[in-house]
Amino acid sequence: MKKHLIxxxxxxxxxxxxxxxxxxxxxxxxxxxxLNQQREILIYTPVEYDIRQHEFFNVIYVFDxxxxxxxxxxxxxxxxxxxANHDKSFIVVGITSPYxxxxxxxxxxxxxxxxxxxxSINWYKPRYGNIDNFLNYVSNDVxxxxxxxxxxxxxxxxxxxxxxxxxxxxSLIETPNLFHNYIxxxxxxxxxxxxxxxKLINFDYSKIENLNYLYFSNASEEHYWxxxxxxxxxxxxxxxxxxxxxxxxxxxxxxxxxxxxxxYPDSVKSALNFYFENVYNDQENILTEQEYKVTIKVKVPDKxxxxxITGNQKNLANWNPKKIKLHKTSDFExx
Numbered sequence: 001m002k003k004h005l006i007x008x009x010x011x012x013x014x015x016x017x018x019x020x021x022x023x024x025x026x027x028x029x030x031x032x033x034x035l036n037q038q039r040e041i042l043i044y045t046p047v048e049y050d051i052r053q054h055e056f057f058n059v060i061y062v063f064d065x066x067x068x069x070x071x072x073x074x075x076x077x078x079x080x081x082x083x084a085n086h087d088k089s090f091i092v093v094g095i096t097s098p099y100x101x102x103x104x105x106x107x108x109x110x111x112x113x114x115x116x117x118x119x120s121i122n123w124y125k126p127r128y129g130n131i132d133n134f135l136n137y138v139s140n141d142v143x144x145x146x147x148x149x150x151x152x153x154x155x156x157x158x159x160x161x162x163x164x165x166x167x168x169x170x171s172l173i174e175t176p177n178l179f180h181n182y183i184x185x186x187x188x189x190x191x192x193x194x195x196x197x198x199k200l201i202n203f204d205y206s207k208i209e210n211l212n213y214l215y216f217s218n219a220s221e222e223h224y225w226x227x228x229x230x231x232x233x234x235x236x237x238x239x240x241x242x243x244x245x246x247x248x249x250x251x252x253x254x255x256x257x258x259x260x261x262x263x264y265p266d267s268v269k270s271a272l273n274f275y276f277e278n279v280y281n282d283q284e285n286i287l288t289e290q291e292y293k294v295t296i297k298v299k300v301p302d303k304x305x306x307x308x309i310t311g312n313q314k315n316l317a318n319w320n321p322k323k324i325k326l327h328k329t330s331d332f333e334x335x
Contacts, residue, residue, distance in 0.1 A: 021047055021050035021051065023044065023045065023046050023047045024044070025042055025043065026042070027042060028040070028041050028043060028145065029041075030137075030141050030145060032137045032141050034133050034136045034137045034140065035134065035137050037105075039096060040096055041065075041093060041094060041095055041145075042065055042071055042092075042094030042096070043092075043093055043094075043146070044071075044075045044091065044092040044093075045057075045091055045150070046089040046091075048089045049091070055151065056151045056152060056153045057090060057091045057150070057151060057152060057153060058090055058091070058152070058153045058154075058155045058156070059091045059093055059146060059150075059152050059157070060074060060090050060091070060092045060157040061092075061093050061138075061142075061156060061157065061158050061159065061179070062074050062094050062095065063097070063158070063159065063164035063168065064095075064097060064107065064160065064164040065095055065096050066096040066097055066098040066107075068094075070094075070159075070264070073264070074092055074159060074268060074272075077268065077269055077272065078090060078092075078272065081272055081276055082276055088280065090157075095142060097110045097111070104126070107164070108124055108128055108163060109127050109128060109129065109134075110130060110134040110167070111131060111134070111164060111166060112124060112128035112129060112131055112191065113129060113132070113170075113192070115128050115129065115192050117192050117193050120191050123191075124191075131167065131170060132174070134167070135167075135170070135171055135174060135175065138171070139171075139175055139178055143156070155180050155181075155283060155284075156179045157179065157180070157181040157183065157275075158179040158183065159183045159185070159271075160185065160187070161185040161261075162185075162186055162187070162188060162260065163187075165183075165184035165186060165187035165188075166188045166191070166196055168182050168184055169182065169187055169200060170196065170199075172214075173199050176208050177207075177208065177209050180210060180211075180212055180213070180283065181212065181214075181275060181279070181283075182212070182214050183215045183267070183271040183272070184214070184215060184216050184217075185263065185268070185271075186219055186267075187216065188225075188228065189228070189231035189234070189235050190225070190227040190228045190230075190231035190232075194230075194231045194234065196231075197231045197232075197234045200235055201235070201238045205244075205245050205247070205248065209247075210283070210286055211247050211248075211279070211282055211283055211286065212247055212248050213248075213249045213251070213275055213279045214239070214248055214249070214251070215251045215252075215271040215274070215275075216235070216236070216239075216252045216253070217254065217263060217267040217270075217271070218232055218254055219258040219260055219263040220255075220256050220257075220258070220259070221259075239252070249279050253267065253270055296309065298326060298333070298334045299332055299333055300332055303331035303332060306325060306326075306334075307325070307326040307334040308321055308322050308323070308325050308326070309324050309326060310323070310324065
């Protein structure tokens, strides 16, 4: 008697049933020649990482994670926003910029370029000017370390607050495809005579290869930093009135009742919620143009058995269960 078997294939979604594990946060130390420092990073892996051992995960990079609450809030909120949808699990990496007393080196060194205006130099001196080395550290040390030691898809989200937010926008300009989503919470656009604002306005956005998500938020910082508001409005006006940014999904939010720090939780929640509802699926459905040849061999119990394969892509017949039949290579094997 001939039997028809259907083999259903979800690309990149193979499940291995193992004993239940727990979500973990690991620490790793990186000796960076670029920074001439040893830096510690945090790596969160969700419980699904151990269970789905053949699956790869996108990564969220959280800057200023020397303030552990920044990192912990991001790792904690994702399951609640996704209703614990395991297909939307992420590795989260905390990139730290701690103060080094011996070197008199702080996060401002990491996040600021060489300054030229007297006002900016007087405000930040002597802690500024190492932004490009820090970007090289992120792109050449941290991200390769994560990609080598963890199963990553390669679509990265950057989360930054204040000067950390300024830094991730600087990375968009200098290395446009290092990250694919930017959650910039209360960025400083004003330093050095609106330097970052001008660079964002004059950037060639055709350098962005795939769909990118940009999120901006701000509180009422102008009460204590008067120059922030005109710089911020310059950037917001540019993005709101530019219809040519075909590969950019934009979300801007203002929190007038919050201060510079208190807007962080609501901004992260809103930014990620919008991402999951409006951007995530569009990005996940983008396939590379490179194709790979895959051979699947199936052993059958009866020499008259027929095997069909189907799945979630055109080359897998888009769920048509009897369109692609495996070839009979021997009595008990189909390919």
